[in-house]
Structures are given as structure tokens and as C-alpha cells.
Amino acid sequence: MNTLRKLEILADAAKYDASCASSGAAKKDSSKGQGIGSTGGTGICHSYTPDGRCISLLKVLLTNVCLYDCHYCINRRSSNVRRALFTPEEVVDLTISFYKRNYIEGLFLSSGIVRSADYTMELVVRVAKLLRKEHHFKGYIHLKTIPEASPELIIEAGKYADRLSINIELPRHESLQKLAPEKSLVRTRDAMQTINSKISETIQARKEMRKVNSRAKRPSFATGQSTQMIVGADGSNDSDFLKRSEDMYGNFKMRRVYYSAFSPIPEPSVVLPLKAPPLVREHRLYQADWLLRFYQFKVGELTTEAEPNLDLDIDPKLSWALRNRDLFPLDINTAQLEMLYRIPGLGVRNAQRIVRVRSYHRVGLEDLIKLRVNLKKTMPFMICSDHNPAKLELSSEALRLKFAPPPEQMELDFSSLVPMLEADTKEDLKAKEAQQKMTAIAGKEARHGEF
Amino acid sequence: MKTVVIEPTYEAWRDAARELLGEMVEPRNVIWQARLPRDAGEELLDFSEEVTRPSANRCHGFKVSREFMQLAKTVGSHRSGRQWSLMYEVLWAMTYGNDKTLLRRATDTRVRTLEKMRGMVSRDIHKMRAFVRFREVMAEDQNGEAREHYVAWFEPDHRIVRLNAPFFRKRFGGMNFSILTPDECMHWNGVKIRYSEGVSKDYAPEEDELEDLWRGYYRSIFNPARLKIKMMQSEMPKKYWKNLPEAEIIEELIRDSSDQVNRMMKEENRELKQRPNNKYLDHLDDLNRNDIEE
Structure with missing residues (x-):
């Protein structure tokens, strides 16, 4: 099998992992003229595929041969997909050749489980070691870690990698048992703990060496870990997902939790029938995740016992605000920063700008327009120097209708997959355009976190 | 005045x-x-x-x-x-x-x-850091020996070559390269940055043999079941496409995506295969039993 064919199989096998981050690595570069590569700034997206996702890393599996039988996965042992295997040297060559042409920020390497966890992990680590030691590669390396691998191997992986990740896959033990019988929540969390303590330990050690101005070589280790959950493959509700994310961020200091809508795969499993990917739900989870991390929300505020799922029609912050109408309108000239974060349509950065500007003069609508605040969303919830919505007296229900899209646009179905070119009638075309626009805007919001 | x-x-x-x-x-x-x-x-x-x-x-x-x-x-x-x-x-x-x-x-x-x-x-x-694409050419060094040199063509909106030069020098320190633009060109020989006058696109190489692999990767990493064309275009506007080797296949990928998904949806579900005899899987079974007892 030639390299191109292998690459096609092993990239295809890797594409269901949503992680693409290449930021947050320690500063390093190749300005001394040995090798290539640099990290430490914000990650760069070198290309975008028509699914709207960025290509930042060469994301491949070392092999898609796998002993496990995870039913959501194209590479499970029961699948008849074509199998391929890279040698570590082949992956190294591809990484360097792609990097030199500025196609990528680095490598994201994962693998099916062959022979045993340790055997597989050793191969993965070997690639990273070759890149760093033989080729002086200073680009980004993300290694997928196998929870069952010995802690020594996991720690060795962290020496070469900028990021480690273990996918938790599903939020609840019961669904994992059913859909990924070889995996275990307990072991996954244990391995995450191993990584987390090593990260903190390294930060601490480096800090102390800096304090005493030690010239000795500072220990290096991955600067962060991340994880992923598949949305829509099991019966878990959004509250289950968000609680698991809270566990991940709180207990293991995850940099990111990725949510990946379960999307059709070739070789569907009899245990898990295919359906359209719940893209809107995935998007709402990202928004809620953002609110947890940057807007100081708690899971209990975003979902309730009565309504454990996020509203698909409107974003979770608006949804929260409508449930808490008595707190609004807030005066943006006097409210605390933390409360400004809670106004629908107002992002973290603009909230901070408002706090700065209002120390010079009272903030009015004109200022908000200049800051490009989403006024339509914001106005019912705030008071400023020349606006007071109290007179409008809109009920929560009326407001919800104002923001919720008409019902037929709620969930994306497969008709939206047919490209616009193939639309039958003008109306079709219009509807599809509207739909695409919605997802485009939605996707953008999720990444920039201003809503 | x-x-x-x-x-x-x-x-x-x-x-x-x-x-x-x-x-x-x-x-x-x-x-x-x-x-x-x-x-x-x-x-x-x-x-x-x-x-x-x-x-x-x-x-x-x-x-x-x-x-x-x-x-x-x-x-x-x-x-x-x-x-x-x-x-x-x-x-x-x-x-x-x-x-x-x-x-x-x-x-x-x-x-x-x-x-x-x-x-x-x-x-x-x-965007320049993202979309510059180097192509390999063979050049001669001072001793007349062949060595690889990488050349990129880029058309920036603003006069940013010098602002971006330190970034490229740090990233590709161990590699000889030139970035050509209509405004001015930047060259790195492993020791020093040199600038020269702007040139036209004809000065840049037209292909690189790695580009087939790159397009193969681009094709395979794309998930046809989640088409979001506008999202792609907002981050990678069409004006950049002419200098991106992978952009050639974008239309084809979009066109074929719905067929691909329909094929997947029509496929029959695969039955489970028997669990192979494998010591490691036995070991996992033991571990899983212990986890539950805990």
C-alpha cells in the first residue's frame, strides 16, 4: 500500500476526533537554526474543510487496527473497514514534510489498540520521541493517551507532547459499558489524574527553579490535557454532559472538553443505528460550556431538573435570562462586571470594555453601537443612559418568540446536506441558505464566545 | 499648512x-x-x-x-x-x-x-501565517552544492511582510526559504533575513510533489455528514483559494458529500464479530469486573 492510500485510510479513521487546538503550548522555536517549528503563540488554522472545521494539525492514526469494539467507532474490530498501518518513521516524514510547507502546526497522533495498551502506547511515544530528538521538531504534538497504558509510558508521552488527551467518550458509566465495553470511566479518570498531577508538578518545579535562578535544565511536560464526548449516541441528557464537563474542568483542569455530534460512519454497528448528527445540540453544548468556563455560570443554572436539556431554539444564556426575568433589566452603568456577563447578547470582552468606558462617561446606545453589541438581543435586558426597557413590558414568552427561529429551522436534517446548487426551487434555495447562515453564525458564536 | x-x-x-x-x-x-x-x-x-x-x-x-x-x-x-x-x-x-x-x-x-x-x-x-504555502525547489549554495530551498507566494492585503518576518524566521529556523509578495520579498538563509523588491507571481514555483498527499489528507479529514460551507468561507474566504493547493478539490467535495452520506445511511448494519482470543482483552475483562465491584 502506498503512502497516499495509507494516509487516506488513517486520516479518515481519525476525523471523528473534534480536537484541533494548537494553542497553549510552552514557548519554543527553531531560531537557533536546528530543526524546524515553533509553538507558544495562538494556534493557527492552516486550512478549512467544507464541514467548517479547521485543519491545524496532521490528525492521523498510527493504525486503525483495533482490538476494541466501540460501537460508535468506524475502527472497532467488528467493522469491515480497510485497515492500514504506518511505521513511526512514515508518520515522522509526513509531519516534517507537511510542516515545512506550512500546511500544519504539528501532529495529532492517535491509534487503534493493537496487541496491548502498552505496546500501542510505546509506538505512539516512539513517533514523538523521533520527532523531538532526531529531528529537533519544535512544532506542536498532541498525543492520544490510552488509559490502560502504564503510568510510566503516559508520563514519557507527556515529555514530548504539548498536549495529551484521553477521550471520556460518553458522560455516564452505564452508556460506556453498553457502547464501549472495553473502556472504563474509572480507569479513564485515573489516567487523567496521573496526567493532571504531572502537569501541576512540572509547573511547580519550574517555578521553583526560576525562583532560585537555577541554570539546570528545566523539566518539561505537556502543558495541558483535553477530552471529548460524543453527543447523541446514547440516552444521556445535556445535564449529564455538562455535569461531566464540570467534573473534567474542576477535577482535572482540562483545557477543553470537545463535544462531537455522533455523525454517520461507514460500517454502522447493529448496536447503534445511524442518524443525522445533532449539530444544533452540539452547538448549544459548546455555548453552555463557554458559559461555564468564562461567564461564571453553574450547571444548575443552565439546566434544571424539570428541563435537563438545553433549549435548541435559543442560546443557553438567553434561556437562563428568560427564566430569571426578575433580575432584569440591569443598568450597565452601575451593574457589577459579573452581572454584565449575564446580559444576553453581551460578550465578555464588551462587558469589560463597558466597565472601562463607564469610568469616563455614562454609556449610552451610541457607545454600544460603536462596540458592535448585539442590540436586538441586549436591549430588553439592560438600562443605559438613553434606554430603559421597563416600558416595553415584554413577557418572557413574548421575548422567547422574538428570538426563537420558526420551528422548521430547529434541527438540521439531511436536506441541508444537499448543496445549495442542487436545490429544486427558489424557495428551497432560500430555506437552505437561511439554514446555512444560521449554522454559520451559530458556529462562529461558539468559537468566539460572544453572545 | x-x-x-x-x-x-x-x-x-x-x-x-x-x-x-x-x-x-x-x-x-x-x-x-x-x-x-x-x-x-x-x-x-x-x-x-x-x-x-x-x-x-x-x-x-x-x-x-x-x-x-x-x-x-x-x-x-x-x-x-x-x-x-x-x-x-x-x-x-x-x-x-x-x-x-x-x-x-x-x-x-x-x-x-x-x-x-x-x-x-x-x-x-x-492569515499570512496560516495560508502561506511553501514549495520545494532545489537551489545551489555558495559551494555549488544542491540544497533544498522553499519558496512561497502570498498576496497580503496590507504591507505586513516585515511585521511577519520574525515569526517565519523563528518557525522555519533550520530551513532556507523565500516568501515572495507583490510588495516585497523576504529571504532566510539560516543566518540572516534579507529583503528584496516585490515580484509577480511568475517568480514562484507552480507545484510541489507533496501536494497530492496534502490534497489526499484534506479529502479524507473532511466529514461529508456535517457540511458547513459558509463557516468554511468565513474563515477561509475565496480570495485566498487561488494560492491554496487544497482549494482545487473543494467544489468536488461539496458536490459528492450528499451521495456519500446517503450511501452510509443506506448501508446495512454490521453484525458483531466474535471476540478474538487475546490475553490483553482477558486482562481488560478482569479489570472491568474489579471496577464495578469498587
Whole structure:
């Protein structure tokens, strides 16, 4: 099998992992003229595929041969997909050749489980070691870690990698048992703990060496870990997902939790029938995740016992605000920063700008327009120097209708997959355009976190 | 009224601005004109009363905040030329107007315009880092020996080659490369950065043998079940496509995506295969039993 064919199989096998981050690595570069590569700034997206996702890393599996039988996965042992295997040297060559042409920020390497966890992990680590030691590669390396691998191997992986990740896959033990019988929540969390303590330990050690101005070589280790959950493959509700994310961020200091809508795969499993990917739900989870991390929300505020799922029609912050109408309108000239974060349509950065500007003069609508605040969303919830919505007296229900899209646009179905070119009638075309626009805007919001 | 003719660079503006500040020339009495780089050396037709050509390196001891310097350095690369007078206005206000906190007021019209320009230049800088594509050529070194050299062609919106040079030098330190643009070109030989005049696209190589692999990767990493064309285009606008080798297959990928998904949806479910005899899987079974007992 030639390299191109292998690459096609092993990239295809890797594409269901949503992680693409290449930021947050320690500063390093190749300005001394040995090798290539640099990290430490914000990650760069070198290309975008028509699914709207960025290509930042060469994301491949070392092999898609796998002993496990995870039913959501194209590479499970029961699948008849074509199998391929890279040698570590082949992956190294591809990484360097792609990097030199500025196609990528680095490598994201994962693998099916062959022979045993340790055997597989050793191969993965070997690639990273070759890149760093033989080729002086200073680009980004993300290694997928196998929870069952010995802690020594996991720690060795962290020496070469900028990021480690273990996918938790599903939020609840019961669904994992059913859909990924070889995996275990307990072991996954244990391995995450191993990584987390090593990260903190390294930060601490480096800090102390800096304090005493030690010239000795500072220990290096991955600067962060991340994880992923598949949305829509099991019966878990959004509250289950968000609680698991809270566990991940709180207990293991995850940099990111990725949510990946379960999307059709070739070789569907009899245990898990295919359906359209719940893209809107995935998007709402990202928004809620953002609110947890940057807007100081708690899971209990975003979902309730009565309504454990996020509203698909409107974003979770608006949804929260409508449930808490008595707190609004807030005066943006006097409210605390933390409360400004809670106004629908107002992002973290603009909230901070408002706090700065209002120390010079009272903030009015004109200022908000200049800051490009989403006024339509914001106005019912705030008071400023020349606006007071109290007179409008809109009920929560009326407001919800104002923001919720008409019902037929709620969930994306497969008709939206047919490209616009193939639309039958003008109306079709219009509807599809509207739909695409919605997802485009939605996707953008999720990444920039201003809503 | 004073007309100041400068090279369109931050440094040239800074030298002129220092001098003007020293002479207490108010912003409303200055007309800023950029000399086009290609016209350098030619005399500009000028009908104003007085033309000043600033002399460099005369320090008048004006203290300017680091914040402003950073803003001005970036905005100085904006291609419009509208930035020079705005920058001077803000500098004047901060110096003689005693308005030291001006930059913190994001709603001030001048600050807002400059910030907007900074956003445009920064985005351009970022996109250049993202979308430059090197192609390998064989070149000769001083000893006549063949060694690999990488050449890229890029068309930036603003004059950002020099702002971006340190980034590329640090990233590709161990590699000889040139980045060609219509404005100017940057070259790195492992020791020193060198700049040369801008060129046309014909100077850049037309292909690289790795590009088939790259397109193969691009094709395979795309998930046809989640088409979001607008999302792709907002981050990778069409204007960049002509210089991206992978963009050639975008239309084809979009066209085939629905067929691909329909095929997947119609496929029959695969039955489970028998669990192979494998010691490691036995071991996992034991572990899983223990986990549950815990």
C-alpha cells in the first residue's frame, strides 16, 4: 500500500476526533537554526474543510487496527473497514514534510489498540520521541493517551507532547459499558489524574527553579490535557454532559472538553443505528460550556431538573435570562462586571470594555453601537443612559418568540446536506441558505464566545 | 499648512511625527502623504507651500506609552494610508492634549478607527501565517552544492511582510526559504533575513510533489455528514483559494458529500464479530469486573 492510500485510510479513521487546538503550548522555536517549528503563540488554522472545521494539525492514526469494539467507532474490530498501518518513521516524514510547507502546526497522533495498551502506547511515544530528538521538531504534538497504558509510558508521552488527551467518550458509566465495553470511566479518570498531577508538578518545579535562578535544565511536560464526548449516541441528557464537563474542568483542569455530534460512519454497528448528527445540540453544548468556563455560570443554572436539556431554539444564556426575568433589566452603568456577563447578547470582552468606558462617561446606545453589541438581543435586558426597557413590558414568552427561529429551522436534517446548487426551487434555495447562515453564525458564536 | 511626504512605514512616520511634535505643528495643519515604494526617488508633484522631508533620528524626548507604540507599529502597515494623520492626531492628544488615557476609551471615534485598522492588519498577519504555502525547489549554495530551498507566494492585503518576518524566521529556523509578495520579498538563509523588491507571481514555483498527499489528507479529514460551507468561507474566504493547493478539490467535495452520506445511511448494519482470543482483552475483562465491584 502506498503512502497516499495509507494516509487516506488513517486520516479518515481519525476525523471523528473534534480536537484541533494548537494553542497553549510552552514557548519554543527553531531560531537557533536546528530543526524546524515553533509553538507558544495562538494556534493557527492552516486550512478549512467544507464541514467548517479547521485543519491545524496532521490528525492521523498510527493504525486503525483495533482490538476494541466501540460501537460508535468506524475502527472497532467488528467493522469491515480497510485497515492500514504506518511505521513511526512514515508518520515522522509526513509531519516534517507537511510542516515545512506550512500546511500544519504539528501532529495529532492517535491509534487503534493493537496487541496491548502498552505496546500501542510505546509506538505512539516512539513517533514523538523521533520527532523531538532526531529531528529537533519544535512544532506542536498532541498525543492520544490510552488509559490502560502504564503510568510510566503516559508520563514519557507527556515529555514530548504539548498536549495529551484521553477521550471520556460518553458522560455516564452505564452508556460506556453498553457502547464501549472495553473502556472504563474509572480507569479513564485515573489516567487523567496521573496526567493532571504531572502537569501541576512540572509547573511547580519550574517555578521553583526560576525562583532560585537555577541554570539546570528545566523539566518539561505537556502543558495541558483535553477530552471529548460524543453527543447523541446514547440516552444521556445535556445535564449529564455538562455535569461531566464540570467534573473534567474542576477535577482535572482540562483545557477543553470537545463535544462531537455522533455523525454517520461507514460500517454502522447493529448496536447503534445511524442518524443525522445533532449539530444544533452540539452547538448549544459548546455555548453552555463557554458559559461555564468564562461567564461564571453553574450547571444548575443552565439546566434544571424539570428541563435537563438545553433549549435548541435559543442560546443557553438567553434561556437562563428568560427564566430569571426578575433580575432584569440591569443598568450597565452601575451593574457589577459579573452581572454584565449575564446580559444576553453581551460578550465578555464588551462587558469589560463597558466597565472601562463607564469610568469616563455614562454609556449610552451610541457607545454600544460603536462596540458592535448585539442590540436586538441586549436591549430588553439592560438600562443605559438613553434606554430603559421597563416600558416595553415584554413577557418572557413574548421575548422567547422574538428570538426563537420558526420551528422548521430547529434541527438540521439531511436536506441541508444537499448543496445549495442542487436545490429544486427558489424557495428551497432560500430555506437552505437561511439554514446555512444560521449554522454559520451559530458556529462562529461558539468559537468566539460572544453572545 | 504642511505636507509631509514619508515612506509608508511606521518608522518613517515616527521620525516625522517626532519632528512635528517638536515644532508643535498641530494635526489640523499637517497633510500626510505616503510615497509609493515604487516611486521612491522620484520627486512628487506638490503644490503646497512647504514640503518637509523629515530627517531621521532626532530625538525630542517625547514619552509615548508602549500601548500606543504597539498600536502604531501595527496600524502603520495598513495599505490605505488613512492611518498617518489619525495616528498623529491621537499622538498629539496624548502629548499636548494631556489626554493620556485616550486609548482606553474604546468608544472614541479616532481610537475606534485605529483599533479597527489594527484588527484588519492583525487578521492579515494571521492569515499570512496560516495560508502561506511553501514549495520545494532545489537551489545551489555558495559551494555549488544542491540544497533544498522553499519558496512561497502570498498576496497580503496590507504591507505586513516585515511585521511577519520574525515569526517565519523563528518557525522555519533550520530551513532556507523565500516568501515572495507583490510588495516585497523576504529571504532566510539560516543566518540572516534579507529583503528584496516585490515580484509577480511568475517568480514562484507552480507545484510541489507533496501536494497530492496534502490534497489526499484534506479529502479524507473532511466529514461529508456535517457540511458547513459558509463557516468554511468565513474563515477561509475565496480570495485566498487561488494560492491554496487544497482549494482545487473543494467544489468536488461539496458536490459528492450528499451521495456519500446517503450511501452510509443506506448501508446495512454490521453484525458483531466474535471476540478474538487475546490475553490483553482477558486482562481488560478482569479489570472491568474489579471496577464495578469498587
